[in-house]
Amino acid sequence: MIITSNKLYVEWGKIFGDEVLATAILDRLIHHSTTFNIKGDSYQLREKKKAGI
Secondary structure: OOOOOOOOHHHHHHHHOOHHHHHHHHHHHHOOOOOOOOOOOOHHHHHHHHHOO
8 A cells, every 4th residue: 555645744633633643543554664755846746847837
């Protein structure tokens, strides 16, 4: 399973409206997983910049 997000882990409490809930969700998602931090523009943003939008 691959899950992507443009939010930092510390911001998930704001998304779910509950820090405890966000911590529990992240705990279950991250346990025994590999996390990759990919930096840079998305393909969509890159194409928009090329088109001058």
